[in-house]
Amino acid sequence: MGLLQSLILGLVEGVTEFLPISSTGHLILTTRLLGLDSTEFVKSFEIIIQLGAILAVVVLYWRTLFVNWAIMKRLAVAFLPTAVIGLALYRLVKQYLLGSNAVVLWAMLLGGLALIIFELVHQEPEARPDELARLPYGTALVIGLCQSLAIVPGVSRAAATIVGGLSLGLSRRAAVEFSFLLAVPTMLAATGLDLFKNASSFSSSQFGVLSAGFIVSFVVALMSIKFLLGFIKQHTFIPFGLYRILAAVSFWLVIF
Numbered sequence: 001m002g003l004l005q006s007l008i009l010g011l012v013e014g015v016t017e018f019l020p021i022s023s024t025g026h027l028i029l030t031t032r033l034l035g036l037d038s039t040e041f042v043k044s045f046e047i048i049i050q051l052g053a054i055l056a057v058v059v060l061y062w063r064t065l066f067v068n069w070a071i072m073k074r075l076a077v078a079f080l081p082t083a084v085i086g087l088a089l090y091r092l093v094k095q096y097l098l099g100s101n102a103v104v105l106w107a108m109l110l111g112g113l114a115l116i117i118f119e120l121v122h123q124e125p126e127a128r129p130d131e132l133a134r135l136p137y138g139t140a141l142v143i144g145l146c147q148s149l150a151i152v153p154g155v156s157r158a159a160a161t162i163v164g165g166l167s168l169g170l171s172r173r174a175a176v177e178f179s180f181l182l183a184v185p186t187m188l189a190a191t192g193l194d195l196f197k198n199a200s201s202f203s204s205s206q207f208g209v210l211s212a213g214f215i216v217s218f219v220v221a222l223m224s225i226k227f228l229l230g231f232i233k234q235h236t237f238i239p240f241g242l243y244r245i246l247a248a249v250s251f252w253l254v255i256f
Contacts, residue, residue: 001042001209005034009049010213014220017053018180018228020115020159020240021247024050025104028153029251032101040198041206047194048210052217054187056225057180065184070133077137078144078178079185085148086190097153101255105248107154112244118163119236124171132178139168140178147182156244157183162237172232180225 012030016023027046036042057065064071086093097103146164150157158179165175202210 001036001045001206003209003212005036006045006209006213007216008034009045010052010216011220013049013213013217014053014056015224017050017217017221018057018158018183018224020156020162020237021244022104022108022111022150022154022156022159023053024150025108025154025156026247028104029101029255032255041202044194044198044202045210045213048191049213049217050187051191052214053221053224054184055218056221057184060222060225061177061181064132065181068133071135071181074132074135074137074140075181075185078140078147078182079189081141081144081148082151082186083189086151087193089151093151093153097151100153101251103152104154105252105255107152108156108244108251109248111155111159112241112248115159115163115241115244116238118166119238119241122166132174132181135170135174135178139165139170142168143178143182147186157186159237159240173229176228176232 009027009030012026013023016026024046027049031038031042031046066072143161143164146160147157149155149160161179161182162175165178166172170178
């Protein structure tokens with residue numbers, strides 16, 4: 001992987017991490033379009049590069065993450081299902097699912113259909129809990145279970161957590177912001193686990209490639225977060241569902 005390819009993937013990650021369209025799916029498919037082989041380093045890159053986007057959340061929500069103890073406890077509860085399931089299935093996911101274009105494309109397609117259907121039948125409750133510090137722990141746990149579905153590449157962690165939050169009565173802003181915050185421990189753990197297992201095999205040049213993609217994903221993710229917060233004030237997620245379907249079909253035609 002060269003520097004230009006790293007910068008492109010960093011851009012893709014920054015744009016897609018917090019939108020309900022699957023950043024992992026886009027990274028996997030973009031690496032194929034760039035002609036990169038599915039090596040162990042490329043698979044690790046697709047996991048670790050997400051940490052750059054997560055840093056954007058830390059910068060924008062540092063007070064919530066490190067000062068608000070009530071929210072931190074709810075994030076810990078929501079993180080538990082993904083931690084257990086992700087650790088148990090880490091080898092399976094990295095060896096088989098991350099290398100499967102078909103899995104990613106089907107997940108993006110079906111996820112897009114599910115997102116559209118959900119928005120068509122979902123009704124916003126009149127009394128919506130916007131205060132995350134008072135979110136019931138049971139609700140946080142269920143959102144965490146929803147997030148664990150995203151262990152399948154292409155499902156979209158953001159989509160799973162946002163739809164889970166909306167289904168449980170959260171407002172759009174509350175669901176989106178909880179998704180942002182929950183990404184921090186989730187991706188820190190995923191990146192830490194991958195680095196622990198594979199960092200010793202990386203060369204100095206590969207760390208340089210990772211750093212370049214990391215910086216780009218961080219800067220672009222800052223803009224992506226602000227875009228989504230503005231978008232949800234007047235729009236549903238149906239456009240993202242339509243995009244997922246179109247992207248899946250387009251990638252399928254190009255790759256296969």
